[in-house]
Amino acid sequence: xxxxxxxxxxxxxxxxxxxxxxxxxxxxxxxxxxxxxxxxxxxxxxxxxxxxxxxxxxxxxxxxxxxxxxxxxxxxxxxxxxxxxxxxxxxxxxxxxxxxxxxxxxxxxxxxxxxxxxxxxxxxxxxxxxxxxxxxxxxxxxxxxxxxxxxxxxxxxxxxxxxxxxxxxxxxxxxxxxxxxxxxxxxxxxxxxxxxxxxxxxxxxxxxxxxxxxxxxxxxxxxxxxxxxxxxxxxxxxxxxxxxxxxxxxxxxxxxxxxxxxxxxxxxxxxxxxxxxxxxxxxxxxxxxxxxxxxxxxxxxxxxxxxxxxxxxxxxxxxxxxxxxxxxxxxxxxxxxxxxxxxxxxxxxxxxxxxxxxxxxxxxxxxxxxxxxxxxxxxxxxxxxxxxxxxxxxxxxxxxxxxxxxxxxxxxxxxxxxxxxxxxxxxxxxxxxxxxxxxxxxxxxxxxxxxxxxxxxxxxxxxxxxxxxxxxxxxxxxxxxxxxxxxxxxxxxxxxxxxxxxxxxxxxxxxxxxxxxxxxxxxxxxxxxxxxxxxxxxxxxxxxxxxxxxxxxxxxxxxxxxxxxxxxxxxxxxxxxxxxxxxxxxxxxxxxxxxxxxxxxxxxxxxxxxxxxxxxxxxxxxxxxxxxxxxxxxxxxxxxxxxxxxxxxxxxxxxxxxxxxxxxxxxxxxxxxxxxxxxxxxxxxxxxxxxxxxxxxxxxxxxxxxxxxxxxxxxxxxxxxxxxxxxxxxxxxxxxxxxxxxxxxxxxxxxxxxxxxxxxxxxxxxxxxxxxxxxxxxxxxxxxxxxxxxxxxxxxxxxxxxxxxxxxxxxxxxxxxxxxxxxxxxxxxxxxxxxxxxxxxxxxxx
Numbered sequence: 001x002x003x004x005x006x007x008x009x010x011x012x013x014x015x016x017x018x019x020x021x022x023x024x025x026x027x028x029x030x031x032x033x034x035x036x037x038x039x040x041x042x043x044x045x046x047x048x049x050x051x052x053x054x055x056x057x058x059x060x061x062x063x064x065x066x067x068x069x070x071x072x073x074x075x076x077x078x079x080x081x082x083x084x085x086x087x088x089x090x091x092x093x094x095x096x097x098x099x100x101x102x103x104x105x106x107x108x109x110x111x112x113x114x115x116x117x118x119x120x121x122x123x124x125x126x127x128x129x130x131x132x133x134x135x136x137x138x139x140x141x142x143x144x145x146x147x148x149x150x151x152x153x154x155x156x157x158x159x160x161x162x163x164x165x166x167x168x169x170x171x172x173x174x175x176x177x178x179x180x181x182x183x184x185x186x187x188x189x190x191x192x193x194x195x196x197x198x199x200x201x202x203x204x205x206x207x208x209x210x211x212x213x214x215x216x217x218x219x220x221x222x223x224x225x226x227x228x229x230x231x232x233x234x235x236x237x238x239x240x241x242x243x244x245x246x247x248x249x250x251x252x253x254x255x256x257x258x259x260x261x262x263x264x265x266x267x268x269x270x271x272x273x274x275x276x277x278x279x280x281x282x283x284x285x286x287x288x289x290x291x292x293x294x295x296x297x298x299x300x301x302x303x304x305x306x307x308x309x310x311x312x313x314x315x316x317x318x319x320x321x322x323x324x325x326x327x328x329x330x331x332x333x334x335x336x337x338x339x340x341x342x343x344x345x346x347x348x349x350x351x352x353x354x355x356x357x358x359x360x361x362x363x364x365x366x367x368x369x370x371x372x373x374x375x376x377x378x379x380x381x382x383x384x385x386x387x388x389x390x391x392x393x394x395x396x397x398x399x400x401x402x403x404x405x406x407x408x409x410x411x412x413x414x415x416x417x418x419x420x421x422x423x424x425x426x427x428x429x430x431x432x433x434x435x436x437x438x439x440x441x442x443x444x445x446x447x448x449x450x451x452x453x454x455x456x457x458x459x460x461x462x463x464x465x466x467x468x469x470x471x472x473x474x475x476x477x478x479x480x481x482x483x484x485x486x487x488x489x490x491x492x493x494x495x496x497x498x499x500x501x502x503x504x505x506x507x508x509x510x511x512x513x514x515x516x517x518x519x520x521x522x523x524x525x526x527x528x529x530x531x532x533x534x535x536x537x538x539x540x541x542x543x544x545x546x547x548x549x550x551x552x553x554x555x556x557x558x559x560x561x562x563x564x565x566x567x568x569x570x571x572x573x574x575x576x577x578x579x580x581x582x583x584x585x586x587x588x589x590x591x592x593x594x595x596x597x598x599x600x601x602x603x604x605x606x607x608x609x610x611x612x613x614x615x616x617x618x619x620x621x622x623x624x625x626x627x628x629x630x631x632x633x634x635x636x637x638x639x640x641x642x643x644x645x646x647x648x649x650x651x652x653x654x655x656x657x658x659x660x661x662x663x664x665x666x667x668x669x670x671x672x673x674x675x676x677x678x679x680x681x682x683x684x685x686x687x688x689x690x691x692x693x694x695x696x697x698x699x700x701x702x703x704x705x706x707x708x709x710x711x712x713x714x715x716x717x718x719x720x721x722x723x724x725x726x727x728x729x730x731x732x733x734x735x736x737x738x739x740x741x742x743x744x745x746x747x748x749x750x751x752x753x754x755x756x757x758x759x760x761x762x763x764x765x766x767x768x769x770x771x772x773x774x775x776x777x778x779x780x781x782x783x784x785x786x787x788x789x790x791x792x793x794x795x796x797x798x799x800x801x802x803x804x805x806x807x808x809x810x811x812x813x814x815x816x817x818x819x820x821x822x823x824x825x826x827x828x829x830x831x832x833x834x835x836x837x838x839x840x841x842x843x844x845x846x
Contacts, residue, residue, distance in 0.1 A: 094153035181243030228255035246274025287316035317345030330358030338370035350379035443470030468500035494520030509536035611638030615645035
């Protein structure tokens with residue numbers, strides 16, 4: 001009896017417990033459904049807690065605290081629930097907790113104080129767990145940034161409790177975060193923060209394109225098709241992103257809100273090093289805000305500032321001087337081209353550059369071109385005169401007096417300066433004022449100069465002479481590009497060039513375009529041909545306006561220049577000279593040239609006759625790689641002739657599309673035009689693929705040309721010699737015999753080149769045989785490398801995912817699948833080495 005009563009009691013008790021558990025499950029289910037319903041089905045719930053919200057006095061009310069990917073929600077505890085309030089993670093300015101049962105979250109609007117529902121010993125519901133989940137949620141968005149940089153005030157008491165959050169407070173390893181430092185998550189966060197729609201294409205572009213190219217400079221031009229409010233969210237995503245190192249915005253109009261976000265990022269970011277804001281219509285008042293933002297940043301990383309083509313005026317430059325003087329790491333690049341500056345603003349800014357001791361060892365790029373500086377730039381001269389590491393200096397079109405500049409350059413910039421642009425300035429016009437010795441001394445002593453642009457400066461003859469003589473005495477630098485164009489040098493300048501240019505062995509490229517050299521250009525070209533260091537020559541508009549009677553003399557000198565064996569010119573620019581038929585002899589001479597690789601003859605109106613001559617030259621020439629042909633009045637027939645020649649030419653790689661010549665034919669003969677241009681591009685592409693010429697073809701091209709030119713000259717000289725012997729029969733027999741032997745050698749030399757070619761030609765060329773062996777060795781090396789890489793990847797996968805990849809069957813299947821995909825076909829290597837690299841080598845060897 002007693003046993004039955006006890007069993008009934010136990011049964012009723014168990015039923016009661018089960019009933020309560022079922023009710024609890026049902027209640028929780030209703031709670032979850034209510035929460036999901038109010039937040040939306042697409043909102044991911046990271047975690048939720050029942051907490052007590054402290055209200056007035058000591059009163060508390062039950063609330064549900066919900067953490068989502070970007071927001072915190074406070075919901076009522078009743079079913080159906082409702083949203084009491086919500087705030088973004090970036091709205092949180094502080095977190096406090098004096099004991100493990102209480103915590104406060106302080107936002108920019110108000111503080112929220114909570115008490116946990118469990119006792120202090122219940123770990124599942126204490127403040128430490130809730131705050132850890134909060135820190136974890138924020139860390140998922142900004143994984144590489146310590147939490148203290150996002151939440152300004154974190155006060156956890158007693159201090160030993162902070163160890164609970166130490167892992168969450170530390171930044172994650174960058175290798176374990178998403179693409180581009182987790183940009184997509186940060187962008188989504190900022191879209192929610194600003195209330196703008198999330199654009200999937202923005203995330204895809206960054207995660208795919210930027211990541212693929214490892215591009216660390218975010219360019220808003222990639223997203224200029226979006227709405228202005230979308231750009232605001234993209235800029236904001238840089239605030240706590242450690243992948244991107246710079247922001248570039250050029251030739252756009254930004255909204256006021258987007259500009260404000262740029263300033264906000266500058267104020268907060270400790271990783272943004274480059275700021276390029278070009279041609280945005282900015283004014284001096286924006287510079288005032290920008291300066292304040294940089295100065296208010298406790299650890300500014302900014303190293304590059306480019307504000308070119310914004311009319312910021314002197315007021316803007318003066319505002320910018322503040323951060324320039326205080327940036328602790330110094331600037332690397334400062335570009336303020338075409339900003340409406342005068343000497344006043346530049347002097348103030350130059351003074352700041354001098355004050356910041358770091359800048360003398362950091363600033364490598366300075367561009368002040370297009371500003372009206374004139375002569376009163378003492379502070380700029382003082383800065384340039386200090387020892388510095390400037391590599392690029394651009395003072396073009398600044399109305400400065402050049403002779404005053406070079407004293408400062410000599411003292412401070414002779415060691416590192418490699419690019420100097422002082423074009424479109426002038427020398428002093430005062431009578432009797434001599435060029436200072438520092439002008440010549442700078443060019444004598446510069447150690448690194450590679451690019452000198454002194455075009456459009458109306459160079460006095462003394463300055464030109466000192467420039468050339470200074471460079472002639474320089475034994476430290478080499479490979480210099482010198483631009484002397486548009487200096488109206490005239491006949492006097494031509495004489496200076498003629499007497500000095502041959503000794504300037506540091507020159508690699510020379511531009512003497514548009515200098516009114518007239519007939520004296522012929523003697524200048526002769527002098528240039530005596531300087532074998534020159535590889536590039538620009539003669540744009542050099543014959544325009546020249547008297548017709550002088551043009552043949554100049555063109556003869558040019559033909560002699562490209563035919564000299566000891567003058568290996570690689571690039572020649574003859575554009576915009578309107579030579580017409582005077583260009584024909586030069587084109588004929590291209591057949592025998594063995595050095596030119598790039599030629600620009602655009603804008604010469606040579607017509608179809610010139611095109612036909614060029615086609616013949618291209619069938620012989622095997623060195624030209626690029627040729628510019630447009631604006632030559634060539635019709636479709638002329639281009640068809642060139643296309644026919646390309647079928648027999650395997651060296652030409654690039655002929656830019658002749659827009660001006662072809663445009664008239666597109667309307668009248670679209671199909672034929674398309675066919676000719678398509679065929680041209682196909683042949684050029686064939687040449688780019690590196691197909692090797694038949695054995696000896698390179699020789700035969702030149703030999704064929706010799707039969708039609710050099711041999712004719714030999715025959716002429718032989719005939720003249722025989723006539724001379726006939727007239728001098730009474731001369732000594734020994735002399736006549738010696739001359740007869742020379743004539744015999746002259747006749748035999750016609751067959752000398754073919755005999756020499758046969759002497760070195762054989763069926764198994766040693767270079768091809770060596771390349772075949774290299775291809776085999778490389779195939780083995782690649783195979784070994786891929787096998788080792790595969791095993792390393794599998795081991796790494798097993799370590800990371802032991803449950804999934806610990807099964808040997810899975811590993812075998814994975815190894816088999818990867819083995820099939822990691823094979824490099826032998827014909828691919830053969831094509832790379834023999835057809836591509838090998839063809840270049842064989843064609844060069846001949």
